[in-house]
Amino acid sequence: MAAKGARAIAAKVLNTLQSGTSGSLGNLLDDYRDREDFSLIQELCFGTCRWFPALEFLLHKLLSKPLKAKDGDVRWLLLVGLYQLRELSIADYAAINESVEASRSLKKPWAAALVNAVLRNYLRRKDDLENELLSGGSAARHAHPQWLVDAIEKQYGYIAPDIFAGNNVRPPMTLRVNLNKCSREEYQEKLAEIGLLASAGQCADTALILNEPCHVDELFGFRDGWVSVQDEASQLVPSLLELKPGQRVVDACAAPGGKTAAILEREPELASVVAIDSSARRLSRVTENLTRLDMAVSSPDASSIRSDATVRLVAAKAEELDAWWDGAPIDRLLLDAPCSATGVIRRHPDIKVLRTPEDVAHCCESQATLLQSLWPCLAEGGLLLYTTCSVLAEENQNTLENFLNSTYNAKCVRIVADWGVECVAADGRSLGRQLLPTDAKGPDGFFFALLRKITSASKSE
Amino acid sequence: MALRPILEFPDPRLRTVAKPVTAFDAELKTLTEDMIETMYEAEGIGLAASQIDVHKRVLVIDVSEEKDSPQVFINPTFDILDQETQDYDEGCLSVPGFYETVSRPRRVLIKAQNVEGDAFEIDADGILAICIQHEIDHLDGKLFVDYISKLKRDRIRSKLEKAHRKSA
Numbered sequence: 102m103a104a105k106g107a108r109a110i111a112a113k114v115l116n117t118l119q120s121g122t123s124g125s126l127g128n129l130l131d132d133y134r135d136r137e138d139f140s141l142i143q144e145l146c147f148g149t150c151r152w153f154p155a156l157e158f159l160l161h162k163l164l165s166k167p168l169k170a171k172d173g174d175v176r177w178l179l180l181v182g183l184y185q186l187r188e189l190s191i192a193d194y195a196a197i198n199e200s201v202e203a204s205r206s207l208k209k210p211w212a213a214a215l216v217n218a219v220l221r222n223y224l225r226r227k228d229d230l231e232n233e234l235l236s237g238g239s240a241a242r243h244a245h246p247q248w249l250v251d252a253i254e255k256q257y258g259y260i261a262p263d264i265f266a267g268n269n270v271r272p273p274m275t276l277r278v279n280l281n282k283c284s285r286e287e288y289q290e291k292l293a294e295i296g297l298l299a300s301a302g303q304c305a306d307t308a309l310i311l312n313e314p315c316h317v318d319e320l321f322g323f324r325d326g327w328v329s330v331q332d333e334a335s336q337l338v339p340s341l342l343e344l345k346p347g348q349r350v351v352d353a354c355a356a357p358g359g360k361t362a363a364i365l366e367r368e369p370e371l372a373s374v375v376a377i378d379s380s381a382r383r384l385s386r387v388t389e390n391l392t393r394l395d396m397a398v399s400s401p402d403a404s405s406i407r408s409d410a411t412v413r414l415v416a417a418k419a420e421e422l423d424a425w426w427d428g429a430p431i432d433r434l435l436l437d438a439p440c441s442a443t444g445v446i447r448r449h450p451d452i453k454v455l456r457t458p459e460d461v462a463h464c465c466e467s468q469a470t471l472l473q474s475l476w477p478c479l480a481e482g483g484l485l486l487y488t489t490c491s492v493l494a495e496e497n498q499n500t501l502e503n504f505l506n507s508t509y510n511a512k513c514v515r516i517v518a519d520w521g522v523e524c525v526a527a528d529g530r531s532l533g534r535q536l537l538p539t540d541a542k543g544p545d546g547f548f549f550a551l552l553r554k555i556t557s558a559s560k561s562e
Numbered sequence: 563m564a565l566r567p568i569l570e571f572p573d574p575r576l577r578t579v580a581k582p583v584t585a586f587d588a589e590l591k592t593l594t595e596d597m598i599e600t601m602y603e604a605e606g607i608g609l610a611a612s613q614i615d616v617h618k619r620v621l622v623i624d625v626s627e628e629k630d631s632p633q634v635f636i637n638p639t640f641d642i643l644d645q646e647t648q649d650y651d652e653g654c655l656s657v658p659g660f661y662e663t664v665s666r667p668r669r670v671l672i673k674a675q676n677v678e679g680d681a682f683e684i685d686a687d688g689i690l691a692i693c694i695q696h697e698i699d700h701l702d703g704k705l706f707v708d709y710i711s712k713l714k715r716d717r718i719r720s721k722l723e724k725a726h727r728k729s730a
Contacts, residue, residue: 102608102696102706103653104625104689105661132649136689202605205659 107138109203111145112178118150119173119454126150126451149177149184150450151244151269156180156187158241159230163219175212178203182220193224244269248458249443256494260537264492264546267538268446272545274314277307277331277359279366279394285309288328291321303543304520305336307363310542326394331359332448334490334536334547338435339367341486341516341551346370348432353377353419353475358387360437361412362394374412377425381416388414420474430480438468440489440496444538444546461493468500476508476554484514485552487533490545497548498524498532505530505552514551520544563592563599566614570726571657571705572719580610580617580701583636586679590620590636594677597622598632606655608693610700613656621674621697625689635674638698643685644669650692652706660718662710666695 114129123129126146133142149156160179168176178200185196197220204212223230239254240247243265254261276299278288285301289309292299297315302308310333317323317330338360344350348371352361355376365374378384391398391412398412417424419436441461446452472487479485489496501524505511515523515531524532533550536543569576583590593616601609601622611620621635647665654660670691672684686694696706707715 102606102623102693103604103655103658104607105651105653206653206661208660210659 105206106199106203107141107145108178108181108199109206110142111149111181112174112203112207114142114146115149115177115181115454116173118146118451119177121455125449125455127449144189145181145184147450148188149181150454151447152184152188153180153244153450153453154240154246155234155242155244156183158234158237159183159223160219162230162233163222172209172212174207175204175209175215178207178212179216179219182216183223186220186223197221244453245446246453246456249453249456252458252493253443256492257537260539263539264537267540267546268450270447270541272332272447273542274311275302275331275333275336275544276309276311276320277305277329277336277363277366278309279327279329280307281366281369282322282327288321295319295321300542302333302336303540304518304536305333305544306340307336307366308333324393329359329362329390329394331363332445332545332547334444334544335360336363337520337544337547337549338437338486338488339364341549342433342435342484344368344371344433347372349429349480350374350433350435351377351431351475351478352435352437353471354379354437354439355414356380356383356387358390360435361387362390362396364435365391365396365411366394371411375415375425376412377415377417377419379416379418384414384416420470422474422478426478430483431478432480432483434475434479434483434485435488436471436475436485437488438464438471438496438500440464440468440491441493442490444490444492444536444548446546447538448545461495464491465495465500468496469503472500472504473508476511479554481510481554481556483554485554487548487550487552489548491548492535492537492546494524497535497550498526501532501550502526505532510555512553512555514553516549516551521547521549524548524550563595565603566596566600566616568600568604568609568613568655569615571654571707571722573656575615576612576656576700576705577703578612578617579703580612580619582619583675586636586675586677590618591677593618593620594622594634598624598634601632601655602629604655607689608697609655610697612700612703619701621694621701623690623693623697625693634677635672635694635697636677636679638672638674638694638701640670640672640686640694640698642667642669643671644687648692650689652692652696654696654706656700657705657707657718657722660707660721662706662714664692664696664706664709666692670694 117123133139182200185191201213201217204216239250253264278285298312299309320328350371355361356378361376388398415425441464513531516534521534521536523534526532536547538546597609607625608623611618619637624632646668648668649663649665651661652664669687672686672694675681
């Protein structure tokens with residue numbers, strides 16, 4: 102039997118990704134997880150996306166005439182080849198031979214000579230081409246799509262290059278220690294005993310950052326809920342919500358359930374938690390995650406109703422209240438809104454290939470709708486935490502400001518913290534706090550705004 | 563050790579049903595060593611004796627990434643452990659350059675003998691489960707192109723025949 106090589110698979114996956122109908126890179130890669138060479142396939146796909154705008158610039162210089170639209174797979178094979186030559190420690194001849202071979206298994210044997218010529222040409226002209234890249238346009242230089250370069254430069258000015266650089270590194274693997282099992286320091290020692298080194302997070306008191314990523318099964322007690330994998334930014338959510346026993350909590354866009362779990366770990370004595378997500382398929386990940394942490398879940402399909410269930414999962418659009426709300430006021434509401442994910446590009450580099458400015462506009466509409474629809478469920482004095490993994494003002498402080506201006510009983514509570522930067526309106530009001538993904542071992546880009554529902558009486562104070 | 567030429571589709575000799583091995587001797591050992599060398603040279607992950615025109619029930623497989631773990635299967639059979647199937651883009655050293663999606667049972671129990679004649683079993687899933695089924699097909703005179711449409715099979719046949727004429 103002959104197996105299709107990793108390069109051919111990477112080219113095929115990336116070409117399907119760009120066609121845009123089949124979801125994220127992570128979903129597309131699921132088909133290949135059983136393969137021995139899965140880690141190489143994953144590295145080729147993630148790395149090629151991470152440098153996509155720069156690789157495209159180089160390829161454009163190397164091709165005498167553009168490839169036909171139907172040869173998208175050959176184009177991606179060339180980009181994957183360039184990525185290997187630039188960034189990986191694979192021997193040059195091996196990277197080229199394997200790429201040439203891959204053109205045959207893509208059923209494009211005519212492309213073998215082209216692949217060979219382009220990749221060898223790159224090696225020959227490497228210094229000149231890389232210099233041209235540095236003096237080329239900002240999209241290629243920063244390896245970000247032009248619209249995003251423009252948006253980030255406009256909003257962040259001199260910090261923008263740090264954001265681009267932060268998006269181009271491999272993300273840290275960050276753990277959330279379950280403090281009900283042991284302290285962060287105790288868990289850090291348990292990891293050290295099995296040879297895994299980690300340092301304490303800079304913002305969240307539950308966070309440990311591994312020096313090197315590892316498989317979750319290597320983590321002490323992972324299956325028994327001692328620890329979860331979660332970025333430090335998300336771990337900040339429970340402490341901001343001021344959780345207390347007996348509260349009714351809703352997580353409005355819950356999947357895959359990391360924040361729902363973090364909330365329950367922080368305060369196991371909540372009266373109830375409703376975890377809502379529009380996708381039933383993604384909700385099954387919430388069940389998995391919560392079950393591993395031994396949290397009582399009742400699933401949406403009623404297959405496992407537990408009388409002691411604290412968490413109720415609902416597959417519904419959160420803005421359609423009839424589908425999940427019993428009418429009793431909610432004390433704490435987490436709205437981790439759908440967004441452009443421009444703060445987590447280092448974890449999802451396929452964003453550089455897929456995301457468009459139209460997507461951002463679409464997200465802004467959803468965010469405004471969700472805020473307006475969910476607000477009536479909140480109890481007077483209750484808190485709504487609005488979060489996104491975006492760094493763009495229109496999805497964060499602008500969405501917030503619009504909502505505050507049109508909602509008489511909403512007040513933004515200033516978040517006092519030693520992390521991130523405060524977003525401030527022209528009149529000096531706080532509009533939340535922004536984390537930027539500029540530190541390779543630090544948190545993702547993330548936005549937090551805490552809203553309190555005030556009574557008409559306290560409005561006049 | 564020696565490299566042996568690999569028969570290519572549509573060579574009729576690939577349709578021969580192989581006979582069980584009864585003599586676990588030096589000749590068998592040499593055959594398996596040659597097959598492993600031939601498989602590595604052709605960058606395959608599995609090779610059936612049928613493919614080098616030896617019609618005995620002998621397979622070699624190496625699905626490791628480092629290509630350092632060859633396995634020998636004499637008189638192999640398998641039981642299906644999971645009726646659920648998985649799709650895989652299969653290719654074949656006897657059908658060079660072509661890859662087509664084939665569905666096969668996801669998990670199988672492999673029963674075989676080693677080169678000394680000792681029986682062993684492997685509970686296999688993933689690529690090993692696919693590969694063993696593909697290779698046992700060879701011993702029964704079957705090829706992966708038998709699972710795809712006649713239209714596609716005929717196209718592959720004519721392309722390979724054309725390539726064979728060119729190199730002849």
